[in-house]
Amino acid sequence: MWPINNGTERIHQQNKSTMLSMQEIRAIESWISQIGISSFYKTVGQKISTASKTLKFKYKMIGHGLNRVVYDLNNGYILKIALSEVGLISNANEAYIYNNCNEEVKKYLCPVKEHGTGWIIMKKVDTKVPFAIKEYTKLIKLELKLLRYGIIPIDLRLDNVGYNENDEMVVIDYGLFTMDLKSPVLRWLV
Ligand SMILES: Nc1ncnc2c1ncn2[C@@H]1O[C@H](COP(=O)(O)OP(=O)(O)OP(=O)(O)O)[C@@H](O)[C@H]1O
Ligand SMILES: [Mg+2]
Structure with a gap:
């Protein structure tokens, strides 16, 4: 398996929830x-289809990426479920980063409420981000803030941000971010 922040042991969390x-x-x-x-031979569409047949959730699917499917819990929170091993690591990594980052930078990350093996519950935010110069400027400022507080924002792009209730830009997908300069992800990229 592919560890981030030496984090394979973090993937196995207790599955307790106040919402599920x-x-x-x-x-x-x-x-x-x-x-x-x-994971290896199915397309994202096939994985989503098998996942939803297994999950049989009453919740609406409000989005997905390559690695996770996202449901609206209808209470101001969303539930992300892994579709792949990268998705498993991303969920564990987001929970780790949110709970261990510098307090100054927490407000730029979409808050994590609960998590377990392969799933994470986050605040639901507005994801309608226009592809405009103004938003790119905000994105660059956000990137510098994260770097200043020791977070390397791998894969930070407009698709992976939203706006909180104060209309401030927050990262919704920080599954590949790292606080570890020895992360294998950095070895691939640099
Ligand atoms: N906190 C949130 N509030 C509202 N919608 C969200 C939130 N988090 C994710 N989503 C929706 O779900 C989609 C997929 O989420 P996310 O980007 O975390 O998945 P992913 O599989 O990790 O993506 P990638 O393909 O970039 O790896 C987002 O593009 C967005 O539409
Ligand atoms: Mg994404």
């Missing part, structure tokens, strides 16, 4: 146990 029912947690566990088998 036991049945929903069991469904997530069942899907997560299938990831290894399906």
Whole structure:
């Protein structure tokens, strides 16, 4: 498996939630146990289809990327579920970064409420970000803030940010960010 921040041990979290029912947690566990088998030869669409058949959630799917599918919990929070091993690591990494970063920089990260193996619950934010010069300027300022406080924002782009309730730009996808200069992700990129 591919570790970030020496974090493979962090992937295995206790599956307790105040927002998800036991049945929903069991469904997530069942899907997560299938990831290894399906990851390599299925397309994202096929993985989403198998995941949703296993999960049988009542929630609306509000988005997905290459590695995670995202559901709206209808209470101001969203649930991200891994579709791949990178998704598993991304969820664990976001929880780790949010809970261990410098307090000064926390306000730029979409808040994490709860997480377990393969899933994470975050605040729902407005993701309608226009592709405009003004927003790119904000993105660069955000990137510098993160770097200043020891976070290397790998894969930071307009697709991966949103606006919080104060209309400030926050990162919604920081699964590949690292606080570790020895991260293997950096070895690939540089
Ligand atoms: N906090 C949030 N609030 C509202 N919508 C969100 C939030 N987080 C994610 N989403 C929606 O879900 C989509 C996928 O989420 P995310 O980018 O975290 O997945 P990913 O699989 O890690 O993406 P990538 O392909 O970049 O690796 C986002 O583009 C966005 O539309
Ligand atoms: Mg993304």
